[in-house]
Amino acid sequence: MGFATILFRVIFGKIVRAMVVERTNKEVIIRLPLSVNTEDLQAFLNYARYTELTSGFQIDQKNVDKLANQINSSWWEKNRKHLIK
Numbered sequence: 134m135g136f137a138t139i140l141f142r143v144i145f146g147k148i149v150r151a152m153v154v155e156r157t158n159k160e161v162i163i164r165l166p167l168s169v170n171t172e173d174l175q176a177f178l179n180y181a182r183y184t185e186l187t188s189g190f191q192i193d194q195k196n197v198d199k200l201a202n203q204i205n206s207s208w209w210e211k212n213r214k215h216l217i218k
Contacts (some may be wrong), residue, residue: 153164165174 151166153162155162155164
């Protein structure tokens with residue numbers, strides 16, 4: 134077992150949520166209480182995956198904006214008829 138960190142959020146002296154983060158030689162293990170909002174957790178995991186996938190890329194904002202505009206234009210053309218009646 135590796136080093137474990139326990140993080141607590143305390144309100145009025147009571148522990149309301151606990152999260153345990155443990156790092157081993159092969160992985161990071163995060164234990165969360167069942168009360169964690171699954172939509173928020175999924176958004177966090179999506180962001181973590183995004184940063185992992187893009188960590189080696191070097192692209193300027195101008196090119197990112199250009200691609201985003203192309204994608205948005207394409208989406209709008211495909212979905213316009215469903216949204217405007």
